[in-house]
Amino acid sequence: MRKILIALILSILLSGRAEALSLLTVTTAQASPLANITNNEIILEFPETATFRATFTDDVNITSVVLEYGNEQQTCGEVIAKAFPQFTPGKTVNAEWTWEMRQSGSLPPGATLWWRWRIMDANGKETVSETKTATWLDDVHDWRTMNNGDFLRLHWYEGDQIFAIDLAKAAYNGLQFNETQSGLKAEAPIDVYVYASTDDLKDAILYEPSWTGGRAFPDQDIVILGISESDLDWGRDAIVHELTHVLVGHLTFSCLGDVPTWLNEGLAVYSEGELDTPSQRQLEDAIRDDTLLSVRSLSGSFSEVSDKAYLSYSQSYSITKFLIETYGQDKMTALLLALRDGMTIDDALIQTYGFNIEGLEDTWRQAIGAQPRSVFARPTMQATPTYVPTIIPVSGAPLAQQSTPTVIPTSSFDSTPATEIPARTSPPLGLSLILIGICCVMLSLIGVLILGVVVSRQNRTEGENG
Ligand SMILES: [Zn+2]
Numbered sequence: 001m002r003k004i005l006i007a008l009i010l011s012i013l014l015s016g017r018a019e020a021l022s023l024l025t026v027t028t029a030q031a032s033p034l035a036n037i038t039n040n041e042i043i044l045e046f047p048e049t050a051t052f053r054a055t056f057t058d059d060v061n062i063t064s065v066v067l068e069y070g071n072e073q074q075t076c077g078e079v080i081a082k083a084f085p086q087f088t089p090g091k092t093v094n095a096e097w098t099w100e101m102r103q104s105g106s107l108p109p110g111a112t113l114w115w116r117w118r119i120m121d122a123n124g125k126e127t128v129s130e131t132k133t134a135t136w137l138d139d140v141h142d143w144r145t146m147n148n149g150d151f152l153r154l155h156w157y158e159g160d161q162i163f164a165i166d167l168a169k170a171a172y173n174g175l176q177f178n179e180t181q182s183g184l185k186a187e188a189p190i191d192v193y194v195y196a197s198t199d200d201l202k203d204a205i206l207y208e209p210s211w212t213g214g215r216a217f218p219d220q221d222i223v224i225l226g227i228s229e230s231d232l233d234w235g236r237d238a239i240v241h242e243l244t245h246v247l248v249g250h251l252t253f254s255c256l257g258d259v260p261t262w263l264n265e266g267l268a269v270y271s272e273g274e275l276d277t278p279s280q281r282q283l284e285d286a287i288r289d290d291t292l293l294s295v296r297s298l299s300g301s302f303s304e305v306s307d308k309a310y311l312s313y314s315q316s317y318s319i320t321k322f323l324i325e326t327y328g329q330d331k332m333t334a335l336l337l338a339l340r341d342g343m344t345i346d347d348a349l350i351q352t353y354g355f356n357i358e359g360l361e362d363t364w365r366q367a368i369g370a371q372p373r374s375v376f377a378r379p380t381m382q383a384t385p386t387y388v389p390t391i392i393p394v395s396g397a398p399l400a401q402q403s404t405p406t407v408i409p410t411s412s413f414d415s416t417p418a419t420e421i422p423a424r425t426s427p428p429l430g431l432s433l434i435l436i437g438i439c440c441v442m443l444s445l446i447g448v449l450i451l452g453v454v455v456s457r458q459n460r461t462e463g464e465n466g
Contacts, residue, residue, distance in 0.1 A: 035062065035119055035127040042115065046138040047106060047206055050099040052083075054129070055092065056119050062093045064120035069099065071136070072112040073219040076255035093119075106206040108217045109224055110155070110191045111136040137193075138204060148172045151186035158196035159229045166232060167194060167239055174240030175247075178271050183329035184247040192223045192239060201226035216242040218249020237272040244268040248336065256342030262298035262312075263335075263345075266320025269313055282307070283314040290371040295319060295361040299345060322364045327353060 035058040043051040052069065056062050067083040085097040095117070101107060113136050117129040137143065141157035148154065148168040152175065156164050171192060178184040195201040198213070201224060213234075214225035223242040227235035244267055252259050269275070275283065286292045293308065293315060302312040324332050331352050338348035346356040355363060361373050 034058065034125045035121060037117060037119075037127070037129045040117070040129060040132065042113065042132070042134045044134065044136065044139075046136065046140075047109070047204055048101055050101075050113060050134075050136065051096060052099070052115050053094075053096045054117055055094050056117070056127075057092045058119075058121045058127075059091070061089050061091060061122040062087075062119055063089050063122050064118075065093060065095045066118040067095070067097050067115060068118060069113070069115040071107055071220070072114060072133070073217075074250075074253050075219070102206055107136050108215070108220060108222045109137050109193050109204045110222045111217075111220055141195075141200075149175070151175060151189050153189055153191045154194065155191060156194040156196075163229055163232070164194075167192075167227065167235055170236035171239045171243055174243050174271055177240070177273075178244055178247055178267075181329065182244075182267055182271065182324060183333040184244065184251060184267070186247060187250055188221050190221045190223060190243060190246050192225070192243070194235075194239075195224065195226045197228050198226040214238050214242045216245035216249065218246045218253070221246060221250075240271050241268040244271040251333075252336050252340040254340045254342065257339040259336070259339050260299035260345050261302060262295060262316040262319055263339075265302070265313055266316035266318075269317035270320050270324065275314055275317055279310060279314045279317075282310055283318060286311055286315070287368060287370045290374075292365070292370055294373070295364070296357045299357070318368060319360070319364050322367055323353070323360075326367065 035056050038055045038057070040054040041052075043053065045051070052067055056065065065085055065087050067085060068080050069083065070081050083097045083099075085095040087093045087095045107113075112133050114131055114133045116131040117127075119127050119129075121127075143155050143157050144164070146154045146156075146161075146164050146168050149172055152168065152171050154164055154168045154171065156167070175186055179186075193204075195204060201214075204224070214223065216223050223239070223246060225235065225238055225242060227238065245264065248259060248264050248267055274280070291311075293311060295315075298312055298316055298319075302309050323335075335348055335352045338351055339345065343351065349360055350356055353360070358373065365371065365373055
């Protein structure tokens with residue numbers, strides 16, 4: 001049930017091509033008079049490359065040119081990427097260096113790039129240029145921007161204003177719902193880029209993993225989606241879903257913690273409102289047939305198998321709804337903060353609710369009228385986890401991403417499944433299990449050999465004695 005939320009005042013800021021190349025803004029200035037820096041610019045070939053260029057002049061030969069660059073985002077450490085462009089030493093130097101996104105990993109549309117030059121002359125004097133920034137976005141589309149409240153900037157290029165207002169309202173309501181119901185509050189403006197289609201969205205990113213509908217980049221407060229005018233119903237939910245991932249990512253950002261998938265997706269689906277009818281029916285069937293997935297198995301990547309993928313989302317929704325509506329949003333916030341601070345999900349659950357994952361599953365099953373958890377029947381891990389290629393950002397830490405499969409939540413329940421979910425950087429669990437298995441087998445063999453030797457010696461001794 002969607003709650004009717006506060007009436008909106010939309011402040012509409014329409015600006016054609018608001019984010020194009022011309023939007024290069026200078027943020028700080030710390031130029032030294034030592035050397036003169038001119039033609040300091042960036043040329044974007046979206047989504048492939050960003051080329052940095054500048055001309056330096058000095059009274060003596062310039063001997064070193066270093067480009068420091070990156071994109072603005074939450075990171076675990078202060079690692080600054082450096083590039084060393086080739087140049088001919090002299091009193092006037094032209095330097096150029098190209099950031100190849102295919103090598104470094106794609107950045108989300110709307111990301112803020114920054115750069116500065118650090119040059120050294122033959123006298124050992126260093127000059128650091130001003131730091132400049134630019135928005136990483138295509139200039140193919142005629143982007144317009146609409147603000148709604150302090151925390152939402154919707155960017156779109158196709159469809160009329162009514163289309164954009166519709167989505168901006170849905171997004172705003174989603175933020176309100178998250179704040180009042182789940183305790184998730186926006187702390188910085190979130191930029192939502194609405195592409196006119198899935199194809200346009202794919203053109204804007206270099207990688208094409210198994211998701212197609214949308215993606216959240218919590219570290220950069222960016223959401224990208226492909227929503228056509230005929231897909232508004234899905235679009236409204238998807239936008240809220242992805243915004244929720246940004247909020248969760250923000251609240252839990254740290255270099256320690258990890259939010260289990262069932263909780264992250266559960267909060268996202270919960271923010272959309274009630275489950276759609278097919279998902280609800282599938283969940284009810286699973287309860288009736290006792291085919292629910294174990295909660296622990298939903299902590300990692302969701303299944304690639306269509307039915308299981310849908311059930312994973314529906315179950316995550318049900319578990320999260322149960323936690324929020326039974327124990328309150330304060331406890332949900334406490335749980336998320338415990339995860340942020342590096343607690344395991346079991347410890348965080350115990351500290352907050354007094355039960356671990358299995359305890360949660362038992363309590364939840366009872367609450368929804370499901371059979372008691374079978375201790376032995378269900379595997380704790382799924383057979384075919386999906387690993388999404390991880391985008392490696394310049395500054396070191398992997399980008400946190402969450403995706404919405406095109407078909408969730410939607411009426412087209414039978415279409416091709418939605419897969420994937422969070423990016424993982426640790427080695428695949430399957431590999432670890434295989435290695436552990438091999439170790440066990442080796443140890444067993446050694447044990448058998450030792451036992452054999454001992455027994456045969458004993459036999460020999462007994463024979464000698466007897
Ligand atoms: Zn999601």
